[in-house]
Amino acid sequence: MPVPKVRKSRQRTRQKKAASLKFAKPALTLCSHCGQPKKPHTVCSNCGYYRGRQVKTIKK
Ligand SMILES: [Zn+2]
Incomplete structure (x- = not known):
């Protein structure tokens, strides 16, 4: 398996x-x-719903 010759710097990554x-x-x-x-x-x-039920009231 080929191995990179030069390590990439964190900045480049x-x-x-x-x-x-x-x-x-x-x-x-x-x-x-x-x-x-x-x-x-x-x-x-x-609408404040999650998984089919209201969990949060939204101000209108
Ligand atoms: Zn909704």
């Missing part, structure tokens, strides 16, 4: 990672209660 994160889109799912897009595994910020 992190720069590369930052460049790829720049184009990564955040994961979004649709809320099962109101249908608005939301982050997975979080309480919906539009």
